[in-house]
Amino acid sequence: MSTEAHGDSHFLQHHYDTPAQQFNAAKLGMWLFLAQELLFFGGLFVAYGVFRSWYPQAWVVGSHLLDYRMGALNTAVLLLSSFTAVMAVRSAQTGNQKATGNFLLATIALAGVFMVVKYFEYAHKFEVGFLPGSHFAPHGVGLAEIVEAARESGVNGVPYHLRTFFGLYFVMTGVHGLHVLIGMFVMGWMWNRNRKGEFSTRYSTPVEMTALYWHLVDIIWIFLFPLLYLID
Amino acid sequence: MTTEPLASHSPSSPDDGEVHHHVASARRHVIVLLALLGFTALTVGAYTINLGEWNLVAAVVISTLKAALVVWFFMELKDDVAFNRLVFLGAVIFIGLFMAYTMNDTRHRNRVDAYNGARVDPRSGEFAGGTAAGIVAQGGELGPLPVIAAESDGEAAHE
Numbered sequence: 001m002s003t004e005a006h007g008d009s010h011f012l013q014h015h016y017d018t019p020a021q022q023f024n025a026a027k028l029g030m031w032l033f034l035a036q037e038l039l040f041f042g043g044l045f046v047a048y049g050v051f052r053s054w055y056p057q058a059w060v061v062g063s064h065l066l067d068y069r070m071g072a073l074n075t076a077v078l079l080l081s082s083f084t085a086v087m088a089v090r091s092a093q094t095g096n097q098k099a100t101g102n103f104l105l106a107t108i109a110l111a112g113v114f115m116v117v118k119y120f121e122y123a124h125k126f127e128v129g130f131l132p133g134s135h136f137a138p139h140g141v142g143l144a145e146i147v148e149a150a151r152e153s154g155v156n157g158v159p160y161h162l163r164t165f166f167g168l169y170f171v172m173t174g175v176h177g178l179h180v181l182i183g184m185f186v187m188g189w190m191w192n193r194n195r196k197g198e199f200s201t202r203y204s205t206p207v208e209m210t211a212l213y214w215h216l217v218d219i220i221w222i223f224l225f226p227l228l229y230l231i232d
Numbered sequence: 233m234t235t236e237p238l239a240s241h242s243p244s245s246p247d248d249g250e251v252h253h254h255v256a257s258a259r260r261h262v263i264v265l266l267a268l269l270g271f272t273a274l275t276v277g278a279y280t281i282n283l284g285e286w287n288l289v290a291a292v293v294i295s296t297l298k299a300a301l302v303v304w305f306f307m308e309l310k311d312d313v314a315f316n317r318l319v320f321l322g323a324v325i326f327i328g329l330f331m332a333y334t335m336n337d338t339r340h341r342n343r344v345d346a347y348n349g350a351r352v353d354p355r356s357g358e359f360a361g362g363t364a365a366g367i368v369a370q371g372g373e374l375g376p377l378p379v380i381a382a383e384s385d386g387e388a389a390h391e
Contacts, residue, residue: 031319034320034323035323038320076272080265156377157376158376211306215306222298222299222302230291
């Protein structure tokens with residue numbers, strides 16, 4: 001650590017000339033990572049498109065088996081969390097350590113609300129047998145829900161590929177949910193680093209990169225919500 | 233063109249080597265949030281009034297607008313260097329290519345045979361596998377609706 005050469009720029013790693021160079025490198029790296037994330041989710045969206053075009057009836061009935069009010073609530077929660085994340089970045093950039101910590105905590109709390117709502121949705125599906133692929137075995141209330149969903153969709157029967165719909169539903173929302181959990185963990189880490197005073201108006205890169213990741217998680221949900229819950 | 237230090241190409245850094253953020257006003261962030269929530273309400277509204285075939289179009293168009301707001305303002309691609317914008321745009325374009333080429337195949341399997349007046353797999357004499365037309369033609373997509381007993385309170389009553 002050549003602290004002598006860089007004065008109080010303790011955050012500046014020795015292989016960078018200036019804080020700006022280090023920041024630009026970090027940001028390019030982050031955007032490349034996010035591009036990779038987009039392509040990863042892109043594969044799932046392509047699978048969604050293919051199966052939806054093959055089994056349109058399963059998709060319509062399947063979406064009626066999801067509660068769009070829960071999905072809409074979670075959309076609002078994640079949008080709000082993106083706002084608190086961007087406010088955490090703003091606070092860090094302006095050197096407001098206390099506000100940075102509070103906005104990070106608010107973001108973590110909203111992510112927690114998202115996961116709790118998701119838990120209730122998953123719990124119900126497990127209970128009535130709306131499971132992916134060969135595990136699809138609706139029973140009890142689930143059967144009545146299917147009859148009702150088919151009636152609402154104008155479909156005369158149970159689409160065989162409801163199991164495929166729920167397969168994609170669980171993979172897409174599951175992988176997204178995993179990203180939410182990872183985001184909560186990373187924001188907790190950032191909260192702790194902020195508490196220890198590691199960030200300043202000169203250096204807030206980790207908070208900014210975390211927020212970029214969080215916004216991407218939000219964007220994925222912005223597409224998942226209407227594509228899974230609002231088909232007709 | 234004279235040679236300049238690389239960092240000066242970035243809008244976030246003039247010549248002193250420090251990071252200079254475009255700190256946006258909190259007000260702008262609030263306005264973007266309200267727009268995003270408004271678009272969400274619009275999506276749900278479009279669903280509840282049921283636009284039929286146009287539901288998918290409305291959903292995708294509105295979602296794209298929302299994603300654009302998040303990327304442009306919250307992720308501040310607006311003030312970012314051109315190369316980062318290119319990275320993002322590249323990912324979007326390749327997803328589009330991936331989607332378009334794949335679905336151009338999967339949606340139209342079986343169609344060539346139909347054009348030739350034979351909707352069967354010429355090798356096996358059966359409907360081509362993995363296609364909606366083939367599955368529906370075999371009566372494969374829809375099963376009978378379950379019979380719900382009036383007294384049923386669930387729990388494996390219909391296994």
